Structures are given as C-alpha cells and as structure tokens.
Amino acid sequence: MLGRHYHITGIVQGVGFRPFVFQTAVKLNLKGNVCNSADGVLINIFGPKDSLDLFHEVLQTTPPPRARIDFLEYGEIPFLNEKEFRILPSQDIESEFLPVSPDISICEACRKEILDTQDRRYHYPFTNCTNCGPRFSIIEKIPYDRPNTSMKSFPMCQSCADEYENPLDRRFHAQPVACRSCGPQLTFLKYSSDRIFGDRALLAAAASIKCGNITAIKGIGGFHLACDAMNETVLRRLRELKHRSNKPFAVMAKDISTIQNYCFVNPDESALLQSAAAPIVLLKKKADCAIPEAVAPAQNNLGFIIPYTPLHILLFEMLSPEIEVLVMTSANFSEEPIVFGDSKKDLELLEQLSDNILTHDRPIITRIDDSVARIDQENRLIMIRRARGYAPDPILVRQHMRQILATGPELKNTFCLTRGNYAFVSHHIGDMENVETFQAYQQEIEHYKTIFRVVPEGIACDLHPNYLSTIYAEKLSNETGLPLIRIQHHYAHIASVLGENHQFGSESAIGLAFDGTGYGTDGFIWGGEALLCNHQGFDRVFHLDNFLLPGGDTAIRKPYRQALAVLSANDFSWEDSFQPLSAISDREKELLKIQLEHRINCVDTSSMGRLFDAVSSLLGICQVISYEGQAAIELENVCDPFCKEFYPFHILEDRILLKPVIGNILDDLQQGIPKSIISAKFHQGIIKLCLEICDRIRETANMDVSVALSGGVWQNQTLLCGVRELLQKNRFTVLLPKQLPYNDGCISYGQAIIANEVMNRMG
Numbered sequence: 028m029l030g031r032h033y034h035i036t037g038i039v040q041g042v043g044f045r046p047f048v049f050q051t052a053v054k055l056n057l058k059g060n061v062c063n064s065a066d067g068v069l070i071n072i073f074g075p076k077d078s079l080d081l082f083h084e085v086l087q088t089t090p091p092p093r094a095r096i097d098f099l100e101y102g103e104i105p106f107l108n109e110k111e112f113r114i115l116p117s118q119d120i121e122s123e124f125l126p127v128s129p130d131i132s133i134c135e136a137c138r139k140e141i142l143d144t145q146d147r148r149y150h151y152p153f154t155n156c157t158n159c160g161p162r163f164s165i166i167e168k169i170p171y172d173r174p175n176t177s178m179k180s181f182p183m184c185q186s187c188a189d190e191y192e193n194p195l196d197r198r199f200h201a202q203p204v205a206c207r208s209c210g211p212q213l214t215f216l217k218y219s220s221d222r223i224f225g226d227r228a229l230l231a232a233a234a235s236i237k238c239g240n241i242t243a244i245k246g247i248g249g250f251h252l253a254c255d256a257m258n259e260t261v262l263r264r265l266r267e268l269k270h271r272s273n274k275p276f277a278v279m280a281k282d283i284s285t286i287q288n289y290c291f292v293n294p295d296e297s298a299l300l301q302s303a304a305a306p307i308v309l310l311k312k313k314a315d316c317a318i319p320e321a322v323a324p325a326q327n328n329l330g331f332i333i334p335y336t337p338l339h340i341l342l343f344e345m346l347s348p349e350i351e352v353l354v355m356t357s358a359n360f361s362e363e364p365i366v367f368g369d370s371k372k373d374l375e376l377l378e379q380l381s382d383n384i385l386t387h388d389r390p391i392i393t394r395i396d397d398s399v400a401r402i403d404q405e406n407r408l409i410m411i412r413r414a415r416g417y418a419p420d421p422i423l424v425r426q427h428m429r430q431i432l433a434t435g436p437e438l439k440n441t442f443c444l445t446r447g448n449y450a451f452v453s454h455h456i457g458d459m460e461n462v463e464t465f466q467a468y469q470q471e472i473e474h475y476k477t478i479f480r481v482v483p484e485g486i487a488c489d490l491h492p493n494y495l496s497t498i499y500a501e502k503l504s505n506e507t508g509l510p511l512i513r514i515q516h517h518y519a520h521i522a523s524v525l526g527e528n529h530q531f532g533s534e535s536a537i538g539l540a541f542d543g544t545g546y547g548t549d550g551f552i553w554g555g556e557a558l559l560c561n562h563q564g565f566d567r568v569f570h571l572d573n574f575l576l577p578g579g580d581t582a583i584r585k586p587y588r589q590a591l592a593v594l595s596a597n598d599f600s601w602e603d604s605f606q607p608l609s610a611i612s613d614r615e616k617e618l619l620k621i622q623l624e625h626r627i628n629c630v631d632t633s634s635m636g637r638l639f640d641a642v643s644s645l646l647g648i649c650q651v652i653s654y655e656g657q658a659a660i661e662l663e664n665v666c667d668p669f670c671k672e673f674y675p676f677h678i679l680e681d682r683i684l685l686k687p688v689i690g691n692i693l694d695d696l697q698q699g700i701p702k703s704i705i706s707a708k709f710h711q712g713i714i715k716l717c718l719e720i721c722d723r724i725r726e727t728a729n730m731d732v733s734v735a736l737s738g739g740v741w742q743n744q745t746l747l748c749g750v751r752e753l754l755q756k757n758r759f760t761v762l763l764p765k766q767l768p769y770n771d772g773c774i775s776y777g778q779a780i781i782a783n784e785v786m787n788r789m790g
Contacts, residue, residue: 540556
C-alpha cells in the first residue's frame with residue numbers, strides 16, 4: 028500500500044477536473060483527497076501500487092474534455108489509512124497563480140436540456156455545466172470559485188445546490204450554475220416603454236427583429252447588434268448607425284446546414300465552427316450566395332458563426348422559419364470598444380445604435396469580442412482575432428519567464444504578461460486610436476495582473492514614440508522605476524513566431540516581416556523586411572525600396588496618394604496611370620506634388636502593405652478605404668488563381684527595387700490586360716521574390732536556416748500558401764504562428780520573449 032502526492036497545473040479549474048479525479052479514485056477504490064489551490068490541483072491518494080499506476084495513466088490520457096494539463100508532478104508520500112476519497116475546500120496561496128479557462132460554447136447535454144419540455148431548465152437562457160458556459164468573462168480573481176465571480180449575487184436554490192455539491196453530477200462546482208428559480212433573468216427594453224421580463228422578453232426581441240429592427244443583445248462578453256441579414260434596408264441603416272461603411276459584418280446562422288446554403292464548408296471548417304471556442308470562421312461564398320452584398324461588400328468570403336450560448340439557440344427557435352441568418356456584430360461605434368455594461372451611459376449609447384435592448388442581470392467582468400479564424404488550404408488554423416474562446420489561454424514557454432509586462436502595438440493591440448512557463452497574451456483590445464480604447468486597455472492590464480498575480484519586474488514596448496502603448500509604458504516605468512525595454516516592431520513580429528515554435532535561441536532564422544507600418548531603427552516606417560534574427564538581436568538584410576508616405580494616416584486612408592507617391596519615387600509620370608488621378612481633385616493634386624517635392628509631412632516607408640495599397644489603386648480597385656487592409660483584400664479578391672506568370676523584382680545590394688514591377692504593371696494596364704491577371708502576376712512576383720531572398724541569405728550564412736513569416740500581409744492566403752509551398756520545395760523549414768495572429772495581435776508576445784532575454788543578460 029502506497030501514497031502519492033500530485034501537483035497538476037494548466038487549465039484544471041472550472042472544467043470538471045476535481046470530479047474527474049474523484050470519480051476515477053472511487054472507481055479504483057483509492058482513498059485520499061483532492062483540492063483546488065491558487066497554483067493548480069493538489070491530490071493525495073493512497074492504495075495498492077497497481078491501482079495507483081492505473082490512476083496515473085487515466086490522469087494523463089483521459090482528462091475532462093476542456094481540461095489541459097501543462098505540468099504534472101508527483102512523488103511518493105507515507106501511506107495513510109484513509110476511509111474515503113474526499114474533495115476538500117479550495118486553498119489560496121497569495122503568491123501563486125494559475126491559468127484561467129476561456130469562455131466555452133454550450134455543450135450538447137445543455138443544448139438538449141433547454142429544448143426538452145420535460146426538463147426543469149427548458150428554455151432557460153443561462154443554462155451551463157462544468158463542460159460549458161462563461162468562465163473568463165465572469166471571473167474577478169482566483170481561485171475560480173463562485174464568490175470570486177459575478178455569480179456571487181445569485182444564491183443557488185436547493186436543486187442547483189444539490190447538483191453543485193454532488194461530485195457525480197456534471198454540474199459539480201460549475202460556478203455559473205443556475206436555473207430559472209435562482210439565476211440571471213432576461214429583460215427587454217424598448218426605449219420609452221415598459222420593460223418586459225423572462226420568456227416574454229425573448230419573444231419580444233424575436234418579434235422586433237422580424238419587423239426589421241435592430242436589437243442590442245447582451246451576450247457573454249458584451250452586446251451584439253442583431254438584425255435580419257436578408258433585409259437590405261436594415262443593413263444600410265446599421266452601417267449608418269455604426270459609422271461602418273464597408274467593413275464586413277459577421278453573420279450567425281441557425282446551424283451548419285444553413286451555412287452550407289451560402290458558403291462552402293469543409294470538415295475542418297465545420298469542426299471549428301462547432302468547437303468549444305466557436306469563433307467566427309471565414310468561409311468561401313458560393314456563386315449563388317443569396318446573402319446581400321451589403322453584409323460584406325466586395326468580399327469573396329463571409330464570416331459565419333453558429334449559436335454558442337443558450338440565448339442564441341432560443342432566439343433562433345423563435346425566429347425560425349422566417350429568419351435563419353442574423354447579422355451579429357459588436358455593439359459599438361466603429362473602432363470603439365464593445366459595450367458590455369448596463370449603466371445609464373451604456374444604455375444611452377445602445378439607444379443610438381439600436382431600436383431596443385435584450386439584456387440580463389449577470390454582470391460581465393471582462394468585455395471580450397468574438398474570435399475570428401479561418402482554415403487554410405493545408406487545413407491549418409489561421410487566427411485573425413484572438414479573443415472569446417481562446418483568451419486568456421496562455422502560451423506555454425519552455426524557458427522560465429520573468430514577470431514582464433509587454434504593452435504591445437498601436438493597431439490590433441494585445442498586451443502580454445509573463446510568469447514562470449506561461450505567457451498570458453490578452454484578448455484583442457483593438458486599435459489604440461481613441462480615449463475609450465485606451466481606457467479599456469489600462470483596465471484590462473490591471474485585471475490580468477490581478478487574476479494571474481503578476482507583479483512586473485520589467486516593461487517592454489514598441490520603438491514608436493507616439494504609440495499610446497509606448498507612452499503608457501514610459502509613464503509606468505517612470506512611476507515605478509522598472510526597466511523599460513524598447514523593441515523594434517518587426518523583430519517582435521518574428522520573435523513571436525520563433526517563440527511559438529520554440530526556436531528563439533542562439534541559432535539564427537530568417538524572418539520575412541511584411542505589414543503596413545512599423546517604426547524602424549532609422550526613424551523611417553518599415554514593413555517589407557527580410558531579417559536575420561536570434562535571441563541576441565537582428566540584422567536587416569533586405570527591404571523594399573523606400574518611397575514617401577505623404578500625410579501619414581491620410582495616405583493610408585487614401586491609397587491613390589500612395590500610388591502617386593510610388594510613381595514619383597520611381598520616376599514615372601502621374602499621367603501614366605489614369606486610375607489614381609481619377610480619384611484626386613485638382614487642388615489636392617497640386618498640394619500633393621508640393622508635399623512630395625519638398626517632403627512636407629512625409630516619411631520614408633519600405634512597407635509591403637502600402638505597396639499592396641498602391642497597386643490596388645493603380646488597378647482602379649480601391650481608392651479610399653474605410654477599414655484597415657481593405658485595398659489589399661480587394662486586390663487579392665480579384666486575383667486569378669490559375670495565372671502563374673509573374674513580375675520579376677530586382678535586388679540591388681540590400682534594396683528590393685520597385686521600378687521594374689511598377690513599369691510592368693503600367694505596361695500591362697496600357698495593353699488592356701485584365702485586373703485579375705495583373706493582380707496574379709503581382710502576387711506571383713512577390714512569391715518568387717521571397718524564395719530569392721531566402722536563397723541569398725542561406726548562401727551567405729552558409730547554413731540551413733528556418734524561415735518565419737509574420738505581419739498582417741501574410742493574412743493574404745494567395746501569398747501565404749504560395750510562399751510556404753515554394754520555400755518547402757526548396758528545402759526551407761517554414762515557421763508559422765500557431766495560437767496567435769499573423770497581424771499585430773502577436774507583437775506583445777514577441778516583445779515579452781525578447782525582453783526576457785534582455786533582462787537575463789542584464790542579470
């Protein structure tokens with residue numbers, strides 16, 4: 028008879044881990060106890076060696092479906108003749124910490140209950156169990172127990188308490204457990220009218236949507252704006268209210284079979300839609316797709332999501348068969364944070380965005396948007412926006428990490444906190460271009476520091492002096508005396524990918540960092556970079572030839588200004604390209620000429636993203652954008668997938684020359700070559716360029732080197748798949764992001780990885 032002590036860390040609280048341990052121990056007739064602590068799950072277990080060995084095997088091979096064991100430590104302890112196996116109260120150790128489960132989509136068992144007329148939770152919109160429901164969005168602090176969540180104000184009825192306290196019940200210690208008798212309730216608000224409660228609230232919301240109205244619906248991480256996706260009148264009105272002229276809306280369909288009426292859905296896409304994370308999934312539209320163009324103007328894809336809460340499922344029950352697809356977009360003005368509270372200010376804002384509100388009285392502690400992802404041609408997950416369902420699931424790091432705060436970039440902001448073997452990359456915060464987002468950013472940093480008990484000993488930030496995240500880092504460093512480590516944007520991009528692939532060490536790797544803008548070490552705006560990186564630093568080996576970016580953000584919003592700047596930089600006459608000139612007034616044209624000639628409010632850029640914008644303008648595809656990346660997305664959308672011709676790029680020393688490519692594009696335009704072919708030849712030219720760059724670096728380094736791809740431009744599937752395939756054929760190991768996006772959502776993790784190395788060298 029032996030005794031063992033286990034210490035298990037990872038996602039092991041709020042996911043049914045203790046009842047799993049209890050049931051396994053009882054089944055094997057083992058005695059002892061299990062409890063949650065602030066740094067994991069602790070088990071003391073006693074019995075015959077064969078039974079203990081079997082218990083150990085079950086622990087490692089069949090944990091609960093939502094659990095994730097990161098570290099499992101065990102050792103022998105003296106045998107105690109315990110009478111039973113018990114679940115002990117949670118222990119809190121103030122200095123310890125533990126990962127927190129993301130919010131989880133409704134499980135099949137709960138789905139059946141809410142649709143079963145004989146079940147006591149029939150049509151109850153806040154049904155959940157240990158395997159599903161809100162987690163991160165309701166937690167205030169650890170350990171994850173009901174008093175530390177927003178459910179603390181809902182005392183359980185006797186029936187729920189019996190389930191909660193029964194280790195054999197799937198609701199054992201499910202912290203959000205509730206029912207109609209004791210849990211949160213719905214309220215329908217129609218402005219200047221009486222409130223409607225409970226089931227009647229849901230009926231009223233469904234009736235309003237059927238009448239062509241916009242309803243603000245409180246979900247897990249904030250309010251959505253919902254309306255009939257087939258009603259073009261309400262779609263136009265929604266765009267006006269949100270100040271969102273062209274950016275695509277996400278749409279929610281009743282089920283997978285409904286989505287298949289409009290888009291192609293392969294098995295991996297279907298599995299992703301129905302996963303516990305339940306993200307918005309970008310899917311290719313069918314030729315006969317009946318969803319109005321106003322949902323996603325000039326797009327080949329639609330972002331679909333399926334109901335992931337009981338509330339969504341019940342809403343579709345009441346909308347069907349009249350409505351099977353809803354627009355489900357965040358409740359905010361464009362580029363502002365999603366509304367998530369019920370204060371007077373929140374309700375006044377929602378009144379400007381919608382006709383009525385379907386809300387509830389369970390507080391949201393952390394606002395969090397829906398995640399966005401896609402499946403690529405090799406059936407890999409491509410993360411585009413990492414938020415609900417994924418965050419704050421940490422990235423496991425092989426080396427020990429100091430406690431660091433990495434403040435992230437300006438656009439697509441995330442921040443990152445590190446401790447031990449974990450990097451906690453925040454959920455998507457957004458573009459740090461307004462006071463509201465900056466305030467939300469600061470609040471979330473404090474919340475993450477609280478729930479993961481991180482006390483930073485160093486701060487990392489971007490080189491750009493005017494980023495709000497940099498200004499915040501500088502202020503915090505001045506106030507606390509903590510060291511501030513400034514990190515170049517594209518180096519952080521590549522370090523993020525190398526870190527995810529456990530390749531960030533002394534051995535160098537090639538990094539192809541292609542994006543819109545990033546502050547360079549020379550004070551110019553970089554974005555078309557070939558770097559040679561390791562943990563000591565980086566060399567900028569090749570870059571796109573510089574051209575002027577006139578007017579900064581103004582040029583980014585107006586691709587025709589970038590096109591004309593590229594023409595000027597490469598000694599072409601503006602009259603050689605009709606399309607950009609057709610978009611500019613005579614007055615602006617004269618001012619732009621003066622601006623470029625005298626370099627007034629201009630900055631040099633080597634940005635690949637800006638080159639894509641310029642080519643989109645030259646082809647007459649997009650002259651003015653209303654959301655980031657629009658011009659490049661629309662350029663890819665017209666690309667002929669069967670064309671393999673290409674425009675050759677020329678390299679002079681460390682510069683990738685643009686003049687030959689721009690000249691070829693202008694020649695083809697004059698000859699009337701279709702836009703689809705020109706777009707394809709441009710894409711194929713960059714694909715060939717990437718191979719030439721990597722070949723040259725490998726030859727100079729005289730060693731095999733891996734290639735890491737990062738930056739928002741790599742969200743272009745034509746480019747990503749073409750480059751990856753060509754590099755692999757030529758014996759390069761291609762490293763890609765795994766859990767994080769290609770875009771700036773990965774920057775904070777790269778900053779943290781680099782800062783940890785710098786601080787280790789500092790001692």
